[in-house]
Amino acid sequence: xxxxxxxxxxxxxxxxxxxxxxxxxxxxxxxxxxxxxxxxxxxxxxxxxxxxxxxxxxxxxxxxxxxxxxxxxxxxxxxxxxxxxxxxxxxxxxxxxxxxxxxxxxxxxxxxxxxxxxxxxxxxxxxxxxxxxxxxxxxxxxxxxxxxxxxxxxxxxxxxxxxxxxxxxxxxxxxxxxxxxxxxxxxxxxxxxxxxxxxxxxxxxxxxxxxxxxxxxxxxxxxxxxxxxxxxxxxxxxxxxxxxxxxxxxxxxxxxxxxxxxxxxxxxxxxxxxxxxxxxxxxxxxxxxxxxxxxxxxxxxxxxxxxxxxxxxxxxxxxxxxxxxxxxxxxxxxxxxxxxxxxxxxxxxxxxxxxxxxxxxxxx
Amino acid sequence: xxxxxxxxxxxxxxxxxxxxxxxxxxxxxxxxxxxxxxxxxxxxxxxxxxxxxxxxxxxxxxxxxxxxxxxxxxxxxxxxxxxxxxxxxxxxxxxxxxxxxxxxxxxxxxxxxxxxxxxxxxxxxxxxxxxxxxxxxxxxxxxxxxxxxxxxxxxxxxxxxxxxxxxxxxxxxxxxx
Numbered sequence: 001x002x003x004x005x006x007x008x009x010x011x012x013x014x015x016x017x018x019x020x021x022x023x024x025x026x027x028x029x030x031x032x033x034x035x036x037x038x039x040x041x042x043x044x045x046x047x048x049x050x051x052x053x054x055x056x057x058x059x060x061x062x063x064x065x066x067x068x069x070x071x072x073x074x075x076x077x078x079x080x081x082x083x084x085x086x087x088x089x090x091x092x093x094x095x096x097x098x099x100x101x102x103x104x105x106x107x108x109x110x111x112x113x114x115x116x117x118x119x120x121x122x123x124x125x126x127x128x129x130x131x132x133x134x135x136x137x138x139x140x141x142x143x144x145x146x147x148x149x150x151x152x153x154x155x156x157x158x159x160x161x162x163x164x165x166x167x168x169x170x171x172x173x174x175x176x177x178x179x180x181x182x183x184x185x186x187x188x189x190x191x192x193x194x195x196x197x198x199x200x201x202x203x204x205x206x207x208x209x210x211x212x213x214x215x216x217x218x219x220x221x222x223x224x225x226x227x228x229x230x231x232x233x234x235x236x237x238x239x240x241x242x243x244x245x246x247x248x249x250x251x252x253x254x255x256x257x258x259x260x261x262x263x264x265x266x267x268x269x270x271x272x273x274x275x276x277x278x279x280x281x282x283x284x285x286x287x288x289x290x291x292x293x294x295x296x297x298x299x300x301x302x303x304x305x306x307x308x309x310x311x312x313x314x315x316x317x318x319x320x321x322x323x324x325x326x327x328x329x330x331x332x333x334x335x336x337x338x339x340x341x342x343x344x345x346x347x348x349x350x351x352x353x354x355x356x357x358x359x360x361x362x363x364x
Numbered sequence: 365x366x367x368x369x370x371x372x373x374x375x376x377x378x379x380x381x382x383x384x385x386x387x388x389x390x391x392x393x394x395x396x397x398x399x400x401x402x403x404x405x406x407x408x409x410x411x412x413x414x415x416x417x418x419x420x421x422x423x424x425x426x427x428x429x430x431x432x433x434x435x436x437x438x439x440x441x442x443x444x445x446x447x448x449x450x451x452x453x454x455x456x457x458x459x460x461x462x463x464x465x466x467x468x469x470x471x472x473x474x475x476x477x478x479x480x481x482x483x484x485x486x487x488x489x490x491x492x493x494x495x496x497x498x499x500x501x502x503x504x505x506x507x508x509x510x511x512x513x514x515x516x517x518x519x520x521x522x523x524x525x526x527x528x529x530x531x532x533x534x535x536x537x538x539x540x541x
Binding site: 009010013014017018021022024025028029038039041042043045046049050053054057123124125126127128129132134135136162163170172176177178198 | 456
């Protein structure tokens with residue numbers, strides 16, 4: 001027995017360790033619990049170090065880049081970035097001015113103007129695993145952050161809190177394959193479910209093939225998921241095509257475009273209306289329409305796009321030329337001559353031709 | 365005879381001296397590897413594909429030449445990694461336990477001081493790690509995640525290229541018995 005044990009000692013230890021971890025895994029999957037204590041220990045051990053490194057890196061790089069390298073260019077770049085951020089916010093919320101100087105202040109401005117109660121947070125690390133779509137933020141349960149809260153930026157939604165620790169919280173990004181959120185299209189008001197795909201694009205699922213969604217149509221949160229308040233921008237459809245059972249709609253989340261370092265966590269969500277399509281595109285600045293020229297101001301010019309449109313227009317003109325009211329005549333009323341060319345008759349030349357009938361030309 | 369032309373599977377390698385790391389290195393190396401994985405990809409996204417905790421596990425198992433030490437070290441590193449992911453605890457733990465066990469087992473047969481052997485083993489165990497994680501995610505969690513053999517092959521090579529100098533650096537910190 002001893003010989004057997006010593007011979008298979010390695011395999012037995014392996015089997016025991018694997019069995020213990022499988023039991024741990026099975027318990028979590030079955031009970032839905034996640035053994036919080038060990039996660040708290042790990043996060044508490046790792047995130048302060050990440051925070052210190054981030055602080056040191058920011059300070060060092062900021063010092064060197066501000067005082068040694070490209071002083072003017074960096075200042076100019078910062079000014080331009082803040083200007084772009086300010087214009088985006090203006091367009092989205094139809095406010096006239098935002099006196100923001102940098103991204104942090106833009107977040108503050110968004111925070112004050114947003115009806116939802118939010119708290120700013122900074123990204124301090126990624127989740128483990130090469131294909132991880134999880135990030136850590138530097139705010140946790142001590143700041144009032146709870147599991148299930150929405151994480152956003154002025155550009156759109158970013159993700160949701162899946163774990164809250166005392167000093168940090170874990171955010172599941174919208175691009176994670178396990179992420180889902182209720183969305184609604186801006187123009188056609190089509191409801192769907194946003195699903196992460198593991199890549200940069202997300203899928204809007206459960207939209208029937210019969211429903212109409214325009215390419216480049218914006219999607220907003222619908223509020224159906226009870227995580228994101230209604231009316232937050234999600235992204236613009238990049239691909240819209242008919243699928244086997246549902247439409248295949250892909251979009252790139254607007255909240256993740258161009259990277260993000262600061263985010264807002266929604267503590268108390270307030271639903272907002274979906275913006276009007278004419279005003280909704282936060283990236284497009286539209287100038288006022290040109291003034292109407294009285295000389296050319298006429299009624300709208302009908303565009304005849306189909307044969308049916310052209311035939312209808314022809315019959316209307318014939319009715320006008322023949323003084324015939326369609327549907328108004330009774331028995332014995334002479335029907336209009338549909339063989340005449342109403343366009344020639346309706347637009348006579350400026351000088352009327354002589355009454356003398358035109359004789360046909362003699363045959364050659 | 366050069367380092368590369370020497371026998372890779374020799375009687376001498378079985379009798380090679382067992383090495384171990386200094387205690388503070390055993391604690392600090394996996395923590396730094398995980399911290400690297402958590403923090404550095406935020407600044408350099410392409411470094412997200414570097415599996416430093418796996419490389420540290422492989423190195424520890426190879427130099428200890430003990431399957432039990434390897435699997436215990438792998439399970440601890442894996443569980444620590446699980447704690448910082450959004451998956452249930454045990455996914456990385458099981459995979460790294462197996463990596464530690466097999467790395468410890470092959471170290472009894474190969475000359476693990478050889479650079480070429482280290483390169484090949486690092487590549488093999490990276491591929492094994494990614495593939496087995498994919499199998500577990502599908503089988504135990506029902507997650508339909510993608511697995512690209514070609515992409516994993518390339519990333520395995522990149523990780524193996526990083527493993528060689530990393531192992532040389534860690535060699536400076538070990539104590540040979």
